């Protein structure tokens with residue numbers, strides 16, 4: 216069977232439309248306070264949301280949050296939800312994790328941003344070194360900015376113009392990464408790319424995940440400064456690396472002198488040191504963002520000693536502040552205090568064990584509904600996260616995963632879950648566990664999911 220043929224699109228669109236309408240009706244009745252806040256907000260913000268992409272949540276208006284703690288949040292209508300989105304890892308430590316909140320509060324009371332280091336800075340770097348093995352760290356406010364900085368440095372030291380990425384990757388709002396391959400294998404802008412500054416073919420090469428031959432073809436041109444990858448794709452559904460893939464990636468990057476940047480922002484779910492640690496990977500740069508601040512904006516990138524030296528040797532002190540890598544609030548004292556507390560006290564190795572156990576339960580719950588109703592879908596777990604997709608077997612690359620997308624079906628499943636007090640990560644079918652996610656939380660999803668699948672298939 217060709218990989219793309221693993222997709223069996225849900226056929227009964229009439230039934231899907233009718234089920235969707237029922238869920239919208241229920242949502243309308245149960246969320247009046249969110250509605251009135253949204254109507255008010257719509258006068259002042261496009262679509263009534265602080266960032267336009269928030270309009271894509273399923274339902275006639277977004278849910279407005281009142282408060283959150285651990286794995287749960289309550290909305291303004293008083294409905295409690297189990298949160299499997301967790302701010303798409305921004306709250307992977309759980310909402311308002313006690314130890315992080317304490318450290319953050321202490322730091323806020325002492326001042327939060329100085330453009331100067333504090334005693335927390337090196338300690339945060341040391342904790343990251345312990346996790347990921349690299350020993351030269353810089354801090355930003357977002358994973359996007361960490362990726363941008365790493366790319367800049369790679370271009371600077373190699374003198375090469377391009378970067379390479381996986382097809383259907385996501386690395387934040389980094390201009391060069393919104394590229395895909397067309398039917399003839401040409402690099403083109405990805406659908407939905409807003410206001411691209413230059414044609415993507417000028418900046419980017421694209422390779423399929425798990426395809427070493429294609430990677431060699433691209434890197435052998437020797438114009439690629441950096442290969443920026445997730446060690447498993449996580450933003451188009453989970454796509455796991457095949458045996459030997461990462462050995463091959465490392466080998467090819469060394470052979471063609473391309474800087475290997477591994478973005479662990481999401482794959483951090485695989486363990487305390489991400490997939491870099493669990494698989495023994497040897498990147499030149501690791502990027503980690505979102506989760507590590509314990510809820511406040513924080514991200515970092517770690518470099519090997521040799522890459523860091525090449526970077527430092529290439530930059531004059533006089534020009535260091537205007538070189539395209541920076542950010543006034545990057546590396547601020549508050550973010551660093553958050554990282555230190557979150558890594559040492561919240562997202563600990565013991566916490567990861569419990570998160571992974573909950574993800575295993577979640578995966579088993581989804582699988583049991585798939586089996587019971589004989590549905591042609593699959594579910595994949597990666598440490599503390601798991602995701603189902605509308606195809607019979609796990610995809611081996613991004614294009615196959617993308618081909619299984621079904622926006623209407625996904626919106627229905629998400630709204631169905633939301634109406635039963637379960638928040639899934641929007642835009643795909645992912646669930647993430649935090650240290651305080653319980654088996655009861657997971658059971659709530661298992662029950663709702665089985666009910667949704669039953670309404671679609673029986």
Ligand SMILES: Cc1ncc(COP(=O)(O)O)c(C=O)c1O
Pocket residue numbers: 303357358359360362385386387388445450478479480481504505
């Ligand atoms: C793998 C990966 N890297 C980087 C980012 C960017 O994170 P941020 O939006 O916080 O900059 C994301 C966001 O989802 C991501 O999934």
